[in-house]
């Protein structure tokens with residue numbers, strides 16, 4: 001089992017980059033998407049997660065690690081995984097190391113998307129997503145071809161409840177305090193490959209493919 005972690009602040013473009021890596025055989029695991037599915041199904045975890053996510057706070061480590069454990073344990077040993085939004089705390093990173101080791105897998109790369117806060121606020125404020133297929137658009141930088149409708153499903157696009165400026169700023173503060181220390185953690189293991197995520201979507205995707213494609 002081979003794994004790659006996409007690291008970077010909310011809105012740096014992790015999901016957007018993941019789309020092209022799926023075409024290269026990676027299985028995209030976004031803990032944000034897994035949690036939003038629990039919210040949609042109104043499970044006990046989903047009800048608890050919604051309260052935290054709407055405020056820009058993290059869901060408890062144990063709940064997130066347990067979701068990841070279930071995904072990995074039910075997968076073939078030859079699978080290639082791309083993690084987006086996980087791990088997000090030092091505790092999650094340590095648990096992730098233990099889990100990969102127990103499954104005889106490897107963490108091969110940590111792709112770090114670097115992007116300043118003001119660019120992120122602009123990106124997340126204009127983000128639109130398709131609730132059916134998960135496609136991600138931006139009203140200026142990556143607009144759908146027809147009005148405010150998904151190119152794949154044809155349904156109306158939505159704005160995530162946590163994509164308002166107050167919650168975006170809170171998410172950035174939580175990232176700086178709890179997730180940014182992972183950069184040093186993975187640098188010590190010589191795994192970090194930084195990419196300038198202020199470039200165009202095409203350029204960022206190309207830089208990531210150069211490393212992993």
Ligand code: AP5
Pocket residue numbers: 008009010011012013014015016017030031032033035052053056057058059060061064084085086087088092123124126127128136137138139141142171197198199200201202204
């Ligand atoms: P999650 O869903 O993971 O959100 P996030 O990390 O905040 O990241 P985003 O999905 O918002 O951004 P992204 O980097 O994928 O950017 P995107 O490609 O969409 O998590 C949500 C919440 O769930 C968390 O706040 C937390 O509460 C909880 N959670 C999740 N995982 C957890 C964990 N492990 N532990 C605890 N809690 C957890 O791009 C953004 C926009 O910019 C789009 O509109 C896109 O079109 C545009 N764009 C992208 N790239 C470019 C570019 N190069 N140029 C111009 N525009 C671009």
